[in-house]
Amino acid sequence: MPQETLLKISNIDVFHGSFQALWDVSLAVKAGEIVALIGANGSGKSTLLDTISGLLHPAKGKIEFEGKDISAVEPFQVVELGITQVPEGRRIFPEMTVLDNLIIGSYNRKARSKREQNLKMVCELFPILKERKNQLAKTLSGGEQQMLALGRGLMSDPRLVLLDEMSLGLAPIVLNDLYKALREIRERGITILFVEQNVRRSLAEADRAYIMEVGRVVLSGDVAELREEEGVKKAYFGV
């Protein structure tokens, strides 16, 4: 069964003011995949996610989602179209309860009618959130906040979830739970594009990966191939 190309980025240049952050970047994500975007700090990974989310717009090139051109769309519209970003550093709303954080996740029109359904799913994925539902979000631990951020993102009923540096500051044991949740999310038909600095873990969890350096995509392909690729072995595994 041919897989639908969900997200297609074609040769985009993106600027922060006068500084060019992305150079001729192309990337594609097919429905049902888990794709990793790997690179060091400053390689442009977050800029790419922000551009997909509409916080930035490409100066050149095109971004297509489900066949529609979304290059010039506002952030709230991107969410309505079905792409949700779980930002770096969690950025949950600290002075709101866990439940309110989740509820506000379903703010967009389409997601409101499916709120109870999605809430149930999120509580199944992360039972700890159900336990802590009336606590202020700022009282949660780092791992719990990441679960909340992910749950909040899922409440917007996305087809594609963008995850920015989910593992920052989290212990490996917590990460195991999170990656397990990602697999379950994929089982439910949601596609995932995640950004990571940790190469080994990313390649273990993804189907395909793109490697970025200084604003360009330098390598891409199936993870099995990439692991064997000389450049990757030298640069990231020190072999």
Place this chain on the structure above:
Amino acid sequence: MTVLADLATPIIMGIFLGGLYTLIALGLSLVFGVMKLINVAHGDWVILGSYFAYTAMTMLGIDPFLSLVMGIPLLFVIGFGVQRFLLNRAFAVSLDAALLVCFGISIIFQNFCQIIWTPFSRGLRPPYGLESFSIGGLHVPLVYLLNFIAALAVMLFLREFLRRTYLGKAINAASQDRRAAQLMGINTGRVYAFAFAIAMAFAAIAGVLLGLTFPFTPTSGVSFLIIAFGVVIVGGLGSILGTFIGGMVFGLAQTLGGHFLGAVAQMLIAYILVFVVLAVRPRGIFGR
């Protein structure tokens, strides 16, 4: 014994007056809490509300409270438009630009009011405007009690609105983390416009109560803006309860200061208090 009895009147008056000050300051506090903008035209919006009620009374014979049926939507819509089409664009340039635009609005409003209603002082004087009633032997003007009740009502409305409605939660979210709110699908431009509009609706209510309590002129807005500043500094910006406590403190400082040191010292005592709060706890009592 007499001293205590003597104090009872300024204390009650101070608390009730505090209600008016809370009401005036709520709009200022809301706008700052949500978009970090100090709306230096806020006092002028309130006075605009006073003048609207005045016109409704003198030209159409409508009771000031009843005129709010028109006054609230009017200021709501104008506020929405100003934020959506003017301030949003200024924000894209810088926060200072938005501040300057507010300053410009202040000048425009003052001159507009001056042209239409002349510099002579006006007041809202319905039949019940001079009524007073007794609490345990004390005579209190009815209008002062209305100030207090209105403040409680509006605060309750705001708290429930922010807690229970999607828009309220969105305003809350956008004020805590704008970027994250955008990523949740919240149209922050529109949300800011609603927040500003609500704050101006509050200004309309405050305008009616102000007009019932004090005489006003086109430039009165500035004096009440300064009072509103004092209230939110003492109580803490962005907190509803803080604004209320700040209002009470300000009202009490004024009436008790006037009681002990004479009318001339009223505002002085209040502002010395602001000074002390700034020195000791700049965040304000409940500030975040």
